Amino acid sequence: MKIRPVILCGGAGTRLWPNSKNHQAKQFIDFGNWTLLGKTLERTKASIFDAPVISTNKKYLKQIKQHLRKHKINKYKIVLEPAKRNTAPAILSTALIKDIPNNQPLMFFSADHLIEKMSIFNTAINKNKKNLSDQNIFIFGIKPTSPSSEYGYFLTKKIKGNINKVNRFIEKPKEAKAKQIIKNKGYWNSGMFYLRKDSIINNFKKYQPKTYKNCVNAVNKAKYKANTYYLNKASFIKATAKSFDYAILEKTKQINAIKLDIPWSDLGSWKEILKMYDKNKNKYIKRKNVYYRPWGRYTNLFEGREFLIKELYVKPKGILSLQKHHHRAEHWLVTQGNAKITLNKDIIVKKPGEHIFIPLEAIHRVQNSGKKPVKIVEAQVGSILKESDIVRFQDVYGRVK
Structure with a gap:
C-alpha cells in the first residue's frame, strides 16, 4: 500500500x-x-x-x-x-x-x-x-x-x-x-x-x-x-x-x-526568508537590477507583492544617509562584515548571520567602519517600496536638501 x-x-x-x-x-x-x-x-x-x-x-x-x-x-x-x-x-x-x-x-x-x-x-x-x-x-x-x-x-x-x-x-x-x-x-x-x-x-x-x-x-x-x-x-x-x-x-x-x-x-520569519534568498541569490541577480551609489551599490533581487528583496554592498568607510520611511518597514540580515547600525537613538553592531528589524518611521542608517565590504540582504515590507519613500536627515554625500 x-x-x-x-x-x-x-x-x-x-x-x-x-x-x-x-x-x-x-x-x-x-x-x-x-x-x-x-x-x-x-x-x-x-x-x-x-x-x-x-x-x-x-x-x-x-x-x-x-x-x-x-x-x-x-x-x-x-x-x-x-x-x-x-x-x-x-x-x-x-x-x-x-x-x-x-x-x-x-x-x-x-x-x-x-x-x-x-x-x-x-x-x-x-x-x-x-x-x-x-x-x-x-x-x-x-x-x-x-x-x-x-x-x-x-x-x-x-x-x-x-x-x-x-x-x-x-x-x-x-x-x-x-x-x-x-x-x-x-x-x-x-x-x-x-x-x-x-x-x-x-x-x-x-x-x-x-x-x-x-x-x-x-x-x-x-x-x-x-x-x-x-x-x-x-x-x-x-x-x-x-x-x-x-x-x-x-x-x-x-x-x-x-x-x-x-x-x-x-x-x-523574514530572517529565514532572507537566508533563503542569500543562499540562492545567483538565480535572482540580473545586471540591469544593480544600482550604484556613493556608499557602494544595491541589487534588487526580487519584487513580490508588498515586499522587495535587495542586497546592499557597503564599501569600506561607506555610510548611508540617516533616514526613515513612511510606508515600509525593513528586515536586514548581515551576510558579510560588521555593520554599524543606527536605530533611533541606539548604535548597534551586527555580525554575519545576525538580523535586525527596522520598524516603520524608525530613523536609521548603516555604515561600514571596517576595511572590508559589508553585505546585507534586506527585505522591504510595505505598501510603497520606491526610493521616493526616503526621508533623509543627514548625508555625508550632500543629498539632504
Whole structure:
C-alpha cells in the first residue's frame, strides 16, 4: 500500500505581515516563480506516494485548484473546513474520509515548508512504514544548524528495533537553552506527522472523544462535489479548537522520531526568508537590477507583492544617509562584515548571520567602519517600496536638501 500524502493548507501567514490587513498566506507567496505550496505538491509526485489529500478552507479553494492545474495533479481530494479549528480537527477529519482505508499510512505535510534532499526524506519514511502500528505516531526531527529560538525541539532515546522514542518536547527555548539542547542531541521539531489512519482514530477516541464524535459527524454529513468534501458546519464547529500537538502528542506515550540531516525551514520569519534568498541569490541577480551609489551599490533581487528583496554592498568607510520611511518597514540580515547600525537613538553592531528589524518611521542608517565590504540582504515590507519613500536627515554625500 502506498503512503497517502495529506497537505495541511489552512495557515493565514499573519506572522510575516503584522501591520497588514491584507496579509498573504505564506504557502501562496510568489518568491520568484515558485511557491511553498507548489514545492509541496511536487513532493507528492514521488513513486512512494498515492494521490494527495489537501485540507484547507473555502477562502483558499480557488488558489489551491490553480496550483493543482499548474503542477498537473489530476488525482486529488480536497477537504474543506467550514471554520478554523486548528490542526487537531483538520488532521482527524481529513483522515476520516472514506477514500482512505483503515490501515493506510498517512504522511502529513505542512503546505508552507521548504525541504531539500527529498530522496533522503522519502527513503526514511518508506523504511519506517513497517514500524507503523494502530497506536503510534512518528514525527520528524531536523538536525539543527543553529541554536534557534524560532523552533520547538525534542529529545529521544533508542528503543527496540533501533527506533528513536521521543521522551521530551521543549517549546521554542531561549538561545542559551537551545545551545544546551543541541549539546544533548536535541532536534528541531518540524511539525510533520506520519501515522496510520487507525492510529489517528484510536488516539482521538482515547484522548479527544468529543472532537472525534463531532468530526465523524462533520465527515458523514459532508457534501461531496468535484473531488471536494464540504464538511458539515453544524458538527465541525463543535470540535474543540486545538493543535494536534496539544490534543494528542502531549497525551500519548507512543511517539517516535525520524531524525533527518537535511536543509529545512518553515520560512516563518523574514530572517529565514532572507537566508533563503542569500543562499540562492545567483538565480535572482540580473545586471540591469544593480544600482550604484556613493556608499557602494544595491541589487534588487526580487519584487513580490508588498515586499522587495535587495542586497546592499557597503564599501569600506561607506555610510548611508540617516533616514526613515513612511510606508515600509525593513528586515536586514548581515551576510558579510560588521555593520554599524543606527536605530533611533541606539548604535548597534551586527555580525554575519545576525538580523535586525527596522520598524516603520524608525530613523536609521548603516555604515561600514571596517576595511572590508559589508553585505546585507534586506527585505522591504510595505505598501510603497520606491526610493521616493526616503526621508533623509543627514548625508555625508550632500543629498539632504
